[in-house]
Amino acid sequence: MFFVFLASGLFLGWSLGANDAANVFGTAVGTRMVKFRTAAIACSIFVVLGAVVGGAGTSHTLGKLGAVNALAGSFTVALAAGLTVAWMTRLRLPVSTSQAIVGAIVGWNLFSGSLTDMESLTQILSSWILCPILAGVFAVGLLKLTQLFFRFARFHLFTIDSGTRLGLLVVGAFASYSLGANNIANVMGVFVPSSPLGDLHIMGLFKLSGDQQLFFLGAIAIGVGVFTYSKKVMLTVGNDLFRLSPIAALIVVLAQAIVLFLFSSEQLENLLASNGLPTLPLVPVSSSQAVIGAVVGVGLAKGGRNIKWGVLGRIASGWVSTPLIAGLISFVCLYFVQNVFSQKVHSPIPYEFSHQAAMKLRGLNTYGDELDELIGKRFKSAVEFQDAVGQIVESESLANGVVELSELHPLLVDVEALAPQLDYHWYSKEQVHAVFRLHGRRFDYAWQLADALASISDSWRLKPSTKKNKLYNKGIKAKLQHLNGLFLTNLAPPN
Amino acid sequence: MEIPFGQAKEIESQVDAFLDAIVKTALVLKEGVRAYLHARPEDFENRIKAVTYLEHQADDLRRQTKIALYAHSLIPESRGDVLGLLEHMDDIADEAKAILRDIEVQSPEIPADLAELFLEVTDKSVEAVDNVVLAARCYFRDPKKISAYINKVDFFESETDRAGLMLRKKIFRSDIDLARKLHLRYFADLLESLSDIAQNVAERLTIATIKREV
Numbered sequence: 001m002f003f004v005f006l007a008s009g010l011f012l013g014w015s016l017g018a019n020d021a022a023n024v025f026g027t028a029v030g031t032r033m034v035k036f037r038t039a040a041i042a043c044s045i046f047v048v049l050g051a052v053v054g055g056a057g058t059s060h061t062l063g064k065l066g067a068v069n070a071l072a073g074s075f076t077v078a079l080a081a082g083l084t085v086a087w088m089t090r091l092r093l094p095v096s097t098s099q100a101i102v103g104a105i106v107g108w109n110l111f112s113g114s115l116t117d118m119e120s121l122t123q124i125l126s127s128w129i130l131c132p133i134l135a136g137v138f139a140v141g142l143l144k145l146t147q148l149f150f151r152f153a154r155f156h157l158f159t160i161d162s163g164t165r166l167g168l169l170v171v172g173a174f175a176s177y178s179l180g181a182n183n184i185a186n187v188m189g190v191f192v193p194s195s196p197l198g199d200l201h202i203m204g205l206f207k208l209s210g211d212q213q214l215f216f217l218g219a220i221a222i223g224v225g226v227f228t229y230s231k232k233v234m235l236t237v238g239n240d241l242f243r244l245s246p247i248a249a250l251i252v253v254l255a256q257a258i259v260l261f262l263f264s265s266e267q268l269e270n271l272l273a274s275n276g277l278p279t280l281p282l283v284p285v286s287s288s289q290a291v292i293g294a295v296v297g298v299g300l301a302k303g304g305r306n307i308k309w310g311v312l313g314r315i316a317s318g319w320v321s322t323p324l325i326a327g328l329i330s331f332v333c334l335y336f337v338q339n340v341f342s343q344k345v346h347s348p349i350p351y352e353f354s355h356q357a358a359m360k361l362r363g364l365n366t367y368g369d370e371l372d373e374l375i376g377k378r379f380k381s382a383v384e385f386q387d388a389v390g391q392i393v394e395s396e397s398l399a400n401g402v403v404e405l406s407e408l409h410p411l412l413v414d415v416e417a418l419a420p421q422l423d424y425h426w427y428s429k430e431q432v433h434a435v436f437r438l439h440g441r442r443f444d445y446a447w448q449l450a451d452a453l454a455s456i457s458d459s460w461r462l463k464p465s466t467k468k469n470k471l472y473n474k475g476i477k478a479k480l481q482h483l484n485g486l487f488l489t490n491l492a493p494p495n
Numbered sequence: 496m497e498i499p500f501g502q503a504k505e506i507e508s509q510v511d512a513f514l515d516a517i518v519k520t521a522l523v524l525k526e527g528v529r530a531y532l533h534a535r536p537e538d539f540e541n542r543i544k545a546v547t548y549l550e551h552q553a554d555d556l557r558r559q560t561k562i563a564l565y566a567h568s569l570i571p572e573s574r575g576d577v578l579g580l581l582e583h584m585d586d587i588a589d590e591a592k593a594i595l596r597d598i599e600v601q602s603p604e605i606p607a608d609l610a611e612l613f614l615e616v617t618d619k620s621v622e623a624v625d626n627v628v629l630a631a632r633c634y635f636r637d638p639k640k641i642s643a644y645i646n647k648v649d650f651f652e653s654e655t656d657r658a659g660l661m662l663r664k665k666i667f668r669s670d671i672d673l674a675r676k677l678h679l680r681y682f683a684d685l686l687e688s689l690s691d692i693a694q695n696v697a698e699r700l701t702i703a704t705i706k707r708e709v
Contacts, residue, residue, distance in 0.1 A: 031571050031572060032568045032571045033568075033571060143709065146709050147709050150709055151639070154636055154637050155636070156503070156507045156635055156636050157570060157573065157577070157634070157635045157636075157707075158503035158504075158506050158507050158510075158569060158570065158635075159500070159503055159504075159507070161503065161569055161570045162500045162503045245572055245707075245709065246571070246572055247709050248709065
């Protein structure tokens with residue numbers, strides 16, 4: 001059944017391959033510098049590599065935006081995004097898969113009564129502004145460097161031509177890798193929470209996690225999209241906005257690849273964080289936006305006279321309409337899938353403000369006793385609970401804190417049954433000991449398990465929130481999330 | 496594989512050989528005119544053979560380059576400019592051959608006092624060709640330096656015009672009959688036309704170089 005539902009994700013992957021591959025190799029193929037066949041093969045191979053090796057980072061952010069927790073819901077969300085992309089492509093409107101999937105997930109949040117994580121949404125929205133600007137800045141820098149290089153270097157026109165071809169292929173491969181790493185979350189991210197796939201050991205040589213297998217399937221779909229439909233798009237892309245020379249095309253693709261890489265590389269984030277430097281959020285950005293930012297950068301650096309601002313305006317309007325349309329289609333499709341096809345599109349997450357939650361809030365010195373009237377009442381959805389809280393407290397941050405603490409996530413620590421699934425290379429000895437000491441304990445909330453573990457062992461304690469500690473805390477939170485998934489049990493009936 | 500570094504080298508050599516052939520046709524023309532004016536018929540015959548051979552060679556090289564550029568989809572952005580450039584430079588070789596052939600066929604009678612001016616027009620015209628070939632080499636290898644050669648082409652084209660004007664004045668002020676005057680003017684025009692073609696190529700090179708900017 002899972003693979004039937006996965007079909008919509010594969011469809012979305014196909015449309016991503018058909019569209020976004022054009023951003024990577026469009027100018028190279030459009031100017032006949034690289035043959036379509038060569039471009040398609042290089043693009044497919046490196047998209048798969050990027051997706052499997054580096055696809056995890058951005059899928060976490062999408063997961064935080066809205067954890068689509070039922071398979072039919074994931075199917076519908078991916079279908080809505082895929083339909084939006086395919087429809088807008090048919091209308092010859094520029095479209096971004098990242099924006100379509102974010103719109104579709106927010107549509108699911110609205111339909112299921114789940115809260116949209118504003119921090120993730122803000123991160124994603126700001127990255128959509130930052131991404132084209134960064135790409136533009138990189139493109140201008142690279143252009144200046146190239147101009148400087150050619151001021152001193154002497155190459156024959158034909159040698160430059162061959163070098164540019166090689167460059168377009170190499171940079172295109174890097175851009176494909178970055179596209180796979182950054183955008184695979186768009187295609188498969190919504191299936192991660194509901195995926196039944198376990199680890200797969202291949203001839204004892206290497207291991208593919210369940211997520212990586214999903215990403216591999218999605219990347220194959222992207223590859224099929226590249227081979228079957230991207231040629232037409234590639235041949236029309238590139239010259240719409242600003243006519244590019246092959247070297248300028250190379251600069252544009254490189255700028256795009258660097259930006260996609262910056263927004264998806266966990267290794268780079270680790271490196272920056274461990275040196276106390278600010279990090280970029282790992283979010284799926286749009287390769288179309290990156291390319292357009294880079295093209296406009298190059299155009300402006302050359303005086304800006306030849307940029308077709310009308311075309312740019314049309315493209316920018318697509319950036320606003322895509323998420324809105326995808327959100328709307330997602331909402332309508334979810335309604336039909338749930339009510340006409342009787343499929344479960346979301347698993348309700350109940351909320352209850354208990355004595356424990358109240359005590360925890362008091363411990364944090366953020367709460368008096370104004371919410372006591374809510375104690376013991378159970379709410380069916382986050383939105384319903386938030387409304388109730390909002391009527392009592394005025395402070396938005398307090399209300400958000402209350403909602404976060406009240407999300408019921410019943411856990412039963414069953415070490416014996418679950419020990420084989422614990423990754424001993426990931427967890428430290430002390431951490432495993434602490435988990436074992438909690439064997440048999442039940443918790444109503446995820447934060448209770450975190451607190452219990454932190455009280456037993458320092459190895460589970462979060463450090464003060466600083467740039468240097470960001471990486472350490474991220475690791476602890478990822479392990480806690482893993483345990484929350486492993487120990488999830490049935491909910492006790494309301495009091 | 497479409498990273499044709501090997502083919503690029505081969506075409507580079509072809510283009511260089513083509514430019515060599517063009518500059519040689521102009522130099523052979525100069526020596527041919529000198530041989531005719533100094534009444535060295537055997538030398539003149541050899542020059543006609545040489546210019547014919549070089550013109551054929553230039554044609555072949557241009558054709559081969561054109562086929563290679565299309566067959567391997569090389570320099571897609573500059574292909575039109577480069578092929579246009581080669582075609583117009585080929586006109587120089589065609590014109591040089593045509594001038595020597597016309598001299599051979601029509602055997603103009605050039606008075607001794609006009610010979611020096613005929614030689615001057617020829618020399619200046621060939622200088623213009625020499626510099627436009629250098630400019631073309633710069634277009635392919637070092638576009639920054641092209642303007643110096645383009646300026647020289649303009650200079651020698653003006654010098655040719657100036658010498659040509661003096662020659663025509665001298666022709667029409669001489670005592671020879673009108674038919675002969677017109678005949679001599681025809682050859683003065685022919686020799687001048689070489690520098691006009693060179694200037695035309697130089698203008699194309701200027702535009703093509705702007706288009707090559709990164």
